[in-house]
Amino acid sequence: MSVSTPTRRSGKHQMFLRMLLRASLVRRGRALSALLAVVVAAAVATAMLNLYVDVQAKLRTEFRKYGANIVVVVKQGQPLPAEALARVQSALAGRGIAVPFAYVVASTSDGSPVVAAGTNLESVRRLDSWWSVSAWPSAPGQALVGSRAAAVVSPKGRPFDLSFQGRTVHLTTAGKLTTGAAEDSRVYLPLFEFTAWTGIQPSSIEIAANGSAVQVTTILQQIAAAVPQAEVRPVRQIMEAEGRVLGKTRSTLLAAAALIILTAALCVLATLTAWVLDRRRDFAIMKALGASERLISGFFAAEAASIGALGALLGYAIGIGAAAWIGRINFQASISPRLSVLPSVLLGSIVVALLSATLPMALLRRVQPATILRGE
Amino acid sequence: MFLRLVFESFRRQRRRKLLAGVAIALGVTVATAMIAVATNIGDKINQELRSYGANLLITPQADTLDVNIGGVDLKPPSDGAFLNEADVLRIKGTFWKNNIVGFAPMLPVRASLGAGAQAESVEVLGTWFAKQLAYDHESFVTGVRTTYPWWKVSGAWPTDQSSDVLLGADLAEKQGRKSGDSVEINGQSRRVTGILTSGGAEDDQVIVPLRLAQQILGRPGAVRRVYVSALTKPEDALALRDPKTMSPALLEKWSCSPYVQSIAYVLQQALPHARVEPIRQVANTEGTVLTRIKGLMLLITLAALLASALAVSAAMATAIFERRSEIGLMKALGAANTTVGFVFFAEAVLLALLGGVAGFFGGSLLAREIGRSIFNSQIGVEPVLFPIILGIATIVTFAGSAVAIFRAMRFDPVYALKADA
Numbered sequence: 186m187s188v189s190t191p192t193r194r195s196g197k198h199q200m201f202l203r204m205l206l207r208a209s210l211v212r213r214g215r216a217l218s219a220l221l222a223v224v225v226a227a228a229v230a231t232a233m234l235n236l237y238v239d240v241q242a243k244l245r246t247e248f249r250k251y252g253a254n255i256v257v258v259v260k261q262g263q264p265l266p267a268e269a270l271a272r273v274q275s276a277l278a279g280r281g282i283a284v285p286f287a288y289v290v291a292s293t294s295d296g297s298p299v300v301a302a303g304t305n306l307e308s309v310r311r312l313d314s315w316w317s318v319s320a321w322p323s324a325p326g327q328a329l330v331g332s333r334a335a336a337v338v339s340p341k342g343r344p345f346d347l348s349f350q351g352r353t354v355h356l357t358t359a360g361k362l363t364t365g366a367a368e369d370s371r372v373y374l375p376l377f378e379f380t381a382w383t384g385i386q387p388s389s390i391e392i393a394a395n396g397s398a399v400q401v402t403t404i405l406q407q408i409a410a411a412v413p414q415a416e417v418r419p420v421r422q423i424m425e426a427e428g429r430v431l432g433k434t435r436s437t438l439l440a441a442a443a444l445i446i447l448t449a450a451l452c453v454l455a456t457l458t459a460w461v462l463d464r465r466r467d468f469a470i471m472k473a474l475g476a477s478e479r480l481i482s483g484f485f486a487a488e489a490a491s492i493g494a495l496g497a498l499l500g501y502a503i504g505i506g507a508a509a510w511i512g513r514i515n516f517q518a519s520i521s522p523r524l525s526v527l528p529s530v531l532l533g534s535i536v537v538a539l540l541s542a543t544l545p546m547a548l549l550r551r552v553q554p555a556t557i558l559r560g561e
Numbered sequence: 562m563f564l565r566l567v568f569e570s571f572r573r574q575r576r577r578k579l580l581a582g583v584a585i586a587l588g589v590t591v592a593t594a595m596i597a598v599a600t601n602i603g604d605k606i607n608q609e610l611r612s613y614g615a616n617l618l619i620t621p622q623a624d625t626l627d628v629n630i631g632g633v634d635l636k637p638p639s640d641g642a643f644l645n646e647a648d649v650l651r652i653k654g655t656f657w658k659n660n661i662v663g664f665a666p667m668l669p670v671r672a673s674l675g676a677g678a679q680a681e682s683v684e685v686l687g688t689w690f691a692k693q694l695a696y697d698h699e700s701f702v703t704g705v706r707t708t709y710p711w712w713k714v715s716g717a718w719p720t721d722q723s724s725d726v727l728l729g730a731d732l733a734e735k736q737g738r739k740s741g742d743s744v745e746i747n748g749q750s751r752r753v754t755g756i757l758t759s760g761g762a763e764d765d766q767v768i769v770p771l772r773l774a775q776q777i778l779g780r781p782g783a784v785r786r787v788y789v790s791a792l793t794k795p796e797d798a799l800a801l802r803d804p805k806t807m808s809p810a811l812l813e814k815w816s817c818s819p820y821v822q823s824i825a826y827v828l829q830q831a832l833p834h835a836r837v838e839p840i841r842q843v844a845n846t847e848g849t850v851l852t853r854i855k856g857l858m859l860l861i862t863l864a865a866l867l868a869s870a871l872a873v874s875a876a877m878a879t880a881i882f883e884r885r886s887e888i889g890l891m892k893a894l895g896a897a898n899t900t901v902g903f904v905f906f907a908e909a910v911l912l913a914l915l916g917g918v919a920g921f922f923g924g925s926l927l928a929r930e931i932g933r934s935i936f937n938s939q940i941g942v943e944p945v946l947f948p949i950i951l952g953i954a955t956i957v958t959f960a961g962s963a964v965a966i967f968r969a970m971r972f973d974p975v976y977a978l979k980a981d982a
Contacts, residue, residue, distance in 0.1 A: 218875075218878070222871070222875055225867075225868070225871055226868075229864055229867070229868050232864065233861070233864070236857075236861075240857065243853075244850070244853065244854070247846075247849055247850050247853055248846075248850065250845075250846045250849060251613070251842065251843075251846045252842060258631065261735075288630040288631070290628055290630070290635060297625075297626065298626070298628050298635075298636075299626055299628070300627075300628055300629065300630060313842070314845075314846075315841040315842045315844075315845040315846060316841070317841060333626060333627070334626060337626050363841065364840070364841045364842065365618055365838040365839050365840040365841045365842075365844070366618065366840050366841070366842065367627060367629045369627075369838075370626045370627035370628070370629065388631070389631060418760060419760060420760055420761075421711045421713075421758075421759065421760030421761075422612075422613060422614055422709075422711050422760065422761070423613070425612060425710075425711045426609070426610060426612040426613040426711070429609050429612055430606060430609045430610060430850065430854075433605070433606065433609055433935055433936060434606065434854055434857075436934075436935045437598060437602060437858070437931070437935055438857075438861070440598075440931050440935065441595060441598065441858075441861050441862075441865065442861075444591045444594065444595065444865065444927075445591065445595075445861070445864055445865045445868050447591075448587065448588060448591045448865070448868045448869050448872050449868045449871070449872070451584070451587060451872055452868065452871050452872035452875045452876075455580075455584060455872070455875050455876050455879060456875045456879065458879075459879035459882065459883070462883075463882070463883075507864075511857070511860050514856075514860075515853060515856040515857050515860060516853060
């Protein structure tokens, strides 16, 4: 007795496994349609969850095209220290772009005032992507002339002179700049040429810091600590609008994801319930052959759980693909697969599958096997 | 006989029909809600994006060059040209008046703040806060509170008729003033109703009702520039073309699309001697953000449609599969395959119509709820959608049942009746 128990138990296990396997192999059509429902539901859920997690980051990069969200300006009466830009750069540590700006009011050869600005043109191009520029300066002595300033400094596009405190610089127009704002009335030079001409150092640094609102606030505090002589402040307009739009988009996405996942889960529930109900004859035969209720419940539950798990894994792979595709065509950037989504999809699929097996089981339990076998 | 079969099937198998009908209704509900949200999200996000501030700037055509560093105007205030305050109202008379969310005229002047020896020259900005206006029997409220929603005031906003002022936060701190104090502007005592934090140059200025700034300058009705906040359509290839080189048909299409360029064009024609330009920082970036969000919602709506189509077909397939023996009986009594098919298809269509109607109304409610809880505004469902949704529901139910019905038709009645298939 004590010797035969292990073999009998393992035989029982073998039988159990065989029944599980044969049940799905023999009636492939029905099992496949149940599996398909789980796969589709899991795929949709994976894609939605993945998008939900990633879309914020993707939209944030779009929002950074609005330009600076932090500015560093001089405090009353204190110029920016010479190494301010280097300190800001090291505090920023690659988490964004920092661009210095220096301004003077220069005068043209006929004496009318125009604002001349010195900046790092390479960085501005990345910071202010909305600048519409016909051609960027490429050689020394070239300037970017605002579309309104052009009419004053060189109406015919000829080289022009600007003077500041008695020092004159000779410039040619590399290209015209249109922004629709104050920049249109200015003349932009590369910073080193500007400093060589005027001797004026940058008076403000504009920073586009990447990351969430909390991360940007941290960066802001780090920069404020790095340059205590200057005033560091957020660009409220940019930060606030970004927060609002992101928040609403996230909520909409969440509502959509909830609806879609619910629909998909209902689809699985309907298919699996039908599948189990359809097999009431198996149920009756097992019962008639003397199987206990617990064994039968365990059998159906194991079957449902394995379909749920298999479907979840397949669906996860497909869902990752779908999310990546959406990322490519909508954001032109890949959406990285999130492993953290897998456990919830797996668990969710198994729970829904088990639920769909239990409901019909409760119905069947009340029926006599003889009634089912007679086909009534 | 045919009608009776269909009718009796609905009467006798109420529970089964109800289940399939509920599945269809749920699928249609989700599809309707998602379509409504996706078609509305552009407008809603556009509305939110307006908190980036104005996207159009109106300046006098004959104006001299701006001399402006860090938001501070260095040009003598009386220099250059002005717009007429009365003309500004014409914005509301243009074709795009419903796309204009708000506008605010600005008049920067310089004045001395404080009394006696402590007097300091500061920039005073005249504007509308929330001005009550009427144009063409239509009254509306506009001003900086609409165009600059991120301006925060501790204390109260002044009214446009009063001579009360707002102090910029930095200026107030420097001067040691708080809301409720009174300050001397050009020797006149004015009440400070609140302290303004804007994060921009306004933090160093005194913000006053437009009329007061005009008084200080001595030019009634003068406005230096107007900021306009408009709902626009993202730029595409057509938007960037020059209207002067377009064919008449193309020009009509261009001017009937709310591109920021075409709104600027219309405003330009309505306002004499003015120059209207899109503020590219806001206008351009807005376009890209809007396109992305709309694209995302479109793809998600497709996913929702797919999921509900699958749910409906799964429910229908199950419902028909359960009725194999009925099919067997019909066939054993001599019904042709086509007759059996017709009966089932007729039932499917009837179910789809019933479920579709219920789902459409459910979806409209759901969309409204989503609009209310997320955007604080209505999301309406276009009545045009009704036939489209019903059509989709019928097609999906049809397609979902087709496989099951064809399979059922091929059953040998003997097996079907033995319930052995």
